[in-house]
Amino acid sequence: SYGLMEGKRGLVMGVANNRSIAWGIAKALADAGAELALTYQGDALKKRVAPLAEELGAFVAGHCDVTDETTIDAVFAELEAKWGRIDFVVHAIAFSDKDELTGRYVETSRENFRKTMDVSVYSLTSITARAEKLMNEGGSILTLTYYGAEKVMPHYNVMGVAKAALEASVRYLAVDLGKQAIRVNAISAGPIKTLAASGIGDFRYILKWNEYNAPLKRSVTIDEVGQSALYLLSDMSRGVTGEVHHVDCGYHTVGMKAVDAPDI
Ligand code: NAD
Numbered sequence: 001s002y003g004l005m006e007g008k009r010g011l012v013m014g015v016a017n018n019r020s021i022a023w024g025i026a027k028a029l030a031d032a033g034a035e036l037a038l039t040y041q042g043d044a045l046k047k048r049v050a051p052l053a054e055e056l057g058a059f060v061a062g063h064c065d066v067t068d069e070t071t072i073d074a075v076f077a078e079l080e081a082k083w084g085r086i087d088f089v090v091h092a093i094a095f096s097d098k099d100e101l102t103g104r105y106v107e108t109s110r111e112n113f114r115k116t117m118d119v120s121v122y123s124l125t126s127i128t129a130r131a132e133k134l135m136n137e138g139g140s141i142l143t144l145t146y147y148g149a150e151k152v153m154p155h156y157n158v159m160g161v162a163k164a165a166l167e168a169s170v171r172y173l174a175v176d177l178g179k180q181a182i183r184v185n186a187i188s189a190g191p192i193k194t195l196a197a198s199g200i201g202d203f204r205y206i207l208k209w210n211e212y213n214a215p216l217k218r219s220v221t222i223d224e225v226g227q228s229a230l231y232l233l234s235d236m237s238r239g240v241t242g243e244v245h246h247v248d249c250g251y252h253t254v255g256m257k258a259v260d261a262p263d264i
Helices: 021-031 043-055 069-083 110-134 157-178 203-213 222-233
Strands: 009-013 035-040 059-063 088-091 139-145 182-189 244-247
Touching (some): 021 222, 035 043, 035 069, 059 069, 088 110, 110 139, 110 157, 110 182, 157 182, 182 222
Parallel strands (some): 009 035, 182 244
C-alpha cells in the first residue's frame, strides 16, 4: 500500500467472485487506504459478494441490475446517505448472450444486440450521471474494455461492437464532466479467465495465443489490472481523462504472430 487512496471513498460495481477484475481492483484500492462500497447483481451473487466485502471492510450498497434504473437509484441513495459524497466509481460490468459469443457476428439478433448495448454500454452513462451528483470535489470514473473494440477478435462479436461504443462513451463523458474535475477513463485488459470470459467461444485458445504473442509472454492478472486502476483512480493521474489504457502485457502493440510462437 502506498496510502494513495487515504481519505477517498468510492463504489466498485462488478464483483461476482474472487476471480472478477472488479475484485482485483477492489483489493488494490483497499490496500491503498480507500473506503469501498460494493454492489451485487441478484441474490445468487449476494452470498459471494458479502464475505468478499467483509474481507476489505467494504460496505455492501445493495443489489444493482443496471437494466433497472430503480436499483441504480437505490445504490446512489445509499451512498449519499452514508457518505454524502464519493471520489471514484469502478464500472466492471458487461453481458451478452453466450450463444452469440461464438460463430459469426452477422448473425447477432436484435434482442441480444439491445441487451448487450444496454448492460455493457448505456450503464456507464447511467451510472456516471448519478455519480456526478455525488462528486462535488471532482472524481475519477473507470470502466473496463477489451481490444476486440479496436480489432476483430474471434467470437467477441457483438461485445466488440459494444466495447467500441463504450470507449467512445468514455470520451464523450470525459468532455461533459471535465469542467467539474471528474475524469473518465478505461482500462483495456488482456484476456483473464473470469466468469464472463468463460462465455466466450474458444477462450482458452485466445488466452494461449496472447501468452505466446504478447511482448511479456504471459497473460495479465487481476492484481496487475488492480494496480493500474489505482493510478487511474488516484490523483497520480489527475492530468489524464478520456483515455483507454492497455493493461495487456503489451499485446496490442504487436502486428504479427511471434516467429517463435508454437502452433496452437
Ligand atoms: P465477471 O463475470 O467477474 O464480472 C462481470 C460482472 O458483470 C459480474 O459481476 C456481473 O454481475 C456483472 N453484470 C452483468 N450483467 C449485469 C447487470 N445487468 N447488472 C449489474 N451487473 C451486471 O467478469 P470480468 O471479466 O471480471 O468482467 C468485468 C469487466 O471486464 C467486463 O466489462 C468485461 O467485459 C471486462 N473485460 C474482461 C476481460 C477478460 O478477459 N475477463 C478482458 C477485458 C475486459
